[in-house]
Amino acid sequence: MTDHGTAAAAPADEARRALESFLDEFGALQDEIRTRFQQQEERLTMLDRKHIGAPARHPLSTAADERAPHAAAFDAYLRSGDDEGLRGLALEGKGMNTAVAAEGGYLVDPATAETIRGVLRASSSIRAIASVVTVEATSFDVLVDHTDIGSGWATEADPTEPSTAPLIDRISIPLHELSAMPKASQRLLDDSAFDIEGWLAARIADRFARAEALAFISGNGQDKPRGFLNHPAVPNGSWAWGSLGYIATGNAGDFAALNASDSIVDLVYALEAPYRAGAVFVMNSKTAGAVRKMKDADGRFLWSDGLAAAEPARLMGYPVLVAEDMPDIGAGAFAIAFGDFRAGYTIAERPDLRVLRDPFSAKPHVLFYATRRVGGDVSDFKAIKLLRFAVD
16 A cells, blocks of 8 residues: 555656746746846837937937937937937938938928928918918029010901010029027936927027018018018109009108098009909008008098908908018108019028037037028019108
8 A cells, every 4th residue: 555655646746846847947037038128128228318318218209209210310419419310311211301411400300390381471471471482492583474465356367466575574582591599508408308399499480480571571682582672662653663663641751631541542552453352451560550540531440350360450451461570650661561462572482491409609508500591572563562651
């Protein structure tokens, strides 16, 4: 009986030893997996700190990595100057429209660029009502045909006279470099909660909008767009191509003492009918404050406010753009413009926006030198009329 019991216990001992051996091997495997996982996590943390210059769990960079490689690479460049990602994208052919020569900086993330363009379009400047074209060249040419095709009633036997040769004007609009240089401290850039792209877009858009708004109205055309008020202005009765026609209020520095609104009516009808369909008044806030008090002969206000929040006010039924860079009412001032600016003024621009990071010139701050190229000029001198605060 004893020998039989011993023989029966032997397989059980072997099974127990096999189970213990398996558990030991499984425990060793768990330790190895845990060690390798920890090493991989440390390696990823080091890579994040190297390329982003911020903690590994930077919310902007993590989201950018998931959205688009360029967004993450551009964020890294802004925060730490690491341009390896941007150069890598260009070499791989994924971002040929996002990288330029190193000394010229890098093109901003497409989403950021679109935010800036959106702010510029929404700003109260001539851009909101002018014709805006995108070009890849250094200038944009507008061709204007001054002749009309000959026409007339004809019979089968009558000869047809040939049309006259066209008279074409070429208006060349050169593009000029517009720049902005916001700055931020490196400590702020290292802060993971700081939205670097949003901050940069807001600062650049604000600077560009203010510079453009002034240039499109009164720029002299030297290293900046040429504003429509920079062209010669002549009485509308003696208007000729290359100048803008004006209507005088009949009183130096103010509206006429009697029937003050008559000059507004004359200004509207000085513009030819085809242009009136898309015409807009342009004036600053002070002038608008004076005009909105005007009434017609029946005591009705000429000015009416927009019914919706985004709808512009109207003067005699035409929209009003309040542009603060227009002159105030004064002796000889052209304080009000009226015309179809989509036909009369053209803005040409390149689609790219470059940013160059400069950590040396303003230590301990980092400068961001942002540039874009834009130009503007009158493209149809018939389409814009001015109101001059003068006797004649």
